Amino acid sequence: QIGHVARDMGFGVFVVGGFVRDLLLRRQNDDIDIVIEGDGITFAKAFAEMMGARINTYTKFGTSVIIFPDGFKVDVATARMEYYPSPAALPEVETSSIKLDLYRRDFTINTLAIRLDPDGFGTLTDFFNGQRDIKEKRIRILHNLSFVEDPTRVFRAIKFEQRFGFTIGKVTREMIKNAIHLDVFRELGGLRVFNEFRQILEEENPIPSILRIFDLGLMEIIHPGITRHNELIDQLDEAKKVLAWHDLMYTDEPIERWIIYFLTLLAPCDREVSEVVARRLMLPPKYRKILTEERFHARGAYTWLTHGLPAANSDLHRQLSPLRTELLLYVMAISKGEAIKKSISHYMSQLRHITLSIRGRDLKTLGLKPGPRYGEILADTLAAKLDGQLKDRDDELAFAAG
Numbered sequence: 524q525i526g527h528v529a530r531d532m533g534f535g536v537f538v539v540g541g542f543v544r545d546l547l548l549r550r551q552n553d554d555i556d557i558v559i560e561g562d563g564i565t566f567a568k569a570f571a572e573m574m575g576a577r578i579n580t581y582t583k584f585g586t587s588v589i590i591f592p593d594g595f596k597v598d599v600a601t602a603r604m605e606y607y608p609s610p611a612a613l614p615e616v617e618t619s620s621i622k623l624d625l626y627r628r629d630f631t632i633n634t635l636a637i638r639l640d641p642d643g644f645g646t647l648t649d650f651f652n653g654q655r656d657i658k659e660k661r662i663r664i665l666h667n668l669s670f671v672e673d674p675t676r677v678f679r680a681i682k683f684e685q686r687f688g689f690t691i692g693k694v695t696r697e698m699i700k701n702a703i704h705l706d707v708f709r710e711l712g713g714l715r716v717f718n719e720f721r722q723i724l725e726e727e728n729p730i731p732s733i734l735r736i737f738d739l740g741l742m743e744i745i746h747p748g749i750t751r752h753n754e755l756i757d758q759l760d761e762a763k764k765v766l767a768w769h770d771l772m773y774t775d776e777p778i779e780r781w782i783i784y785f786l787t788l789l790a791p792c793d794r795e796v797s798e799v800v801a802r803r804l805m806l807p808p809k810y811r812k813i814l815t816e817e818r819f820h821a822r823g824a825y826t827w828l829t830h831g832l833p834a835a836n837s838d839l840h841r842q843l844s845p846l847r848t849e850l851l852l853y854v855m856a857i858s859k860g861e862a863i864k865k866s867i868s869h870y871m872s873q874l875r876h877i878t879l880s881i882r883g884r885d886l887k888t889l890g891l892k893p894g895p896r897y898g899e900i901l902a903d904t905l906a907a908k909l910d911g912q913l914k915d916r917d918d919e920l921a922f923a924a925g
């Protein structure tokens with residue numbers, strides 16, 4: 524259908540990029556990117572109407588997103604016809620616009636396209652030897668200025684290399700070194716570095732990529748204070764194990780996995796370095812707070828745990844309840860020995876679900892005068908319940924009254 528709509532408008536239509544790459548690699552990919560040779564927005568409007576889908580358009584970029592009723596999205600971009608003046612009296616050459624569109628992309632493996640219009644439906648278009656590089660497991664840029672034009676591609680090269688078990692090609696590696704040497708990252712916006720870095724940390728196993736980032740001297744872009752100290756690899760491995768444990772135990776609790784790796788990397792850095800990193804990466808407020816404040820609460824809890832075990836349930840609860848899950852997992856990752864891990868696991872599986880059945884209004888019924896005391900009474904009652912002293916609601920009421 525998509526092909527017929529395009530043909531009726533006289534446009535060429537291609538599915539491009541990651542989707543095609545992953546098709547050849549037999550990996551699942553639900554992000555469909557369409558490129559239209561012609562007017563992408565006109566096409567997207569007609570196609571969306573026909574399919575009963577919604578559409579968002581960005582006229583400035585000639586792009587649209589088609590959103591189907593079930594939430595499925597398709598991105599549509601425009602490859603404009605471009606004309607290249609040719610020497611002397613010869614006429615201008617019209618270069619295939621899909622080819623130019625693909626030439627602007629990062630790596631050859633992302634330049635494959637499949638034609639969807641009825642005339643050549645299903646034909647694989649491969650201008651830059653993307654298929655060969657997929658076969659030979661190679662990440663290769665299309666031209667030598669690729670990283671200068673867009674330094675975030677250095678992070679992408681590392682991400683793809685590790686994700687697919689590929690190798691960055693020799694020339695491409697040289698160009699990465701060259702880009703680092705030219706200090707192209709200085710001008711790069713913090714948020715863009717952050718997004719790329721976060722994507723790497725969200726990968727299935729980010730540890731080899733992290734090491735590659737150190738090897739290439741790229742961590743300094745974020746901060747020279749983030750170092751590959753002796754315990755780092757063990758701690759990152761531990762973070763990975765803790766995450767696997769969490770996946771197994773709490774399948775329905777979504778967490779931001781990257782935070783655990785990120786904090787582990789920054790574990791030895793002090794508050795000042797953390798502030799600089801937060802500024803450099805232009806961290807959104809939530810993450811800034813995690814890095815510069817909550818992390819230190821977690822540190823405090825960690826220090827307490829190293830001295831305070833074995834502890835009463837109520838003490839464990841008081842120490843750990845202010846920490847979000849990502850921080851609990853972080854503390855597990857950096858802790859040595861099993862005792863701390865066991866205590867946190869005990870808190871996560873048992874203690875954090877324990878709540879009181881009485882409320883403020885029950886205290887009122889008991890004749891207690893409302894005020895800040897209520898908070899303290901309820902906290903003390905919860906502590907007693909956590910420590911196994913109260914069996915039921917009547918016990919709670921009696922304790923609160925006493």
Ligand code: CTP
Binds near residue numbers: 628629673676
């Ligand atoms: N692209 C690029 N340079 C960038 C980012 C993206 O050339 N800095 C191109 C790539 O060719 C890619 C396309 O834009 O195919 C879409 O990028 P993205 O949405 O990141 O998709 P994927 O390549 O599929 O990456 P991922 O699998 O991680 O989503």
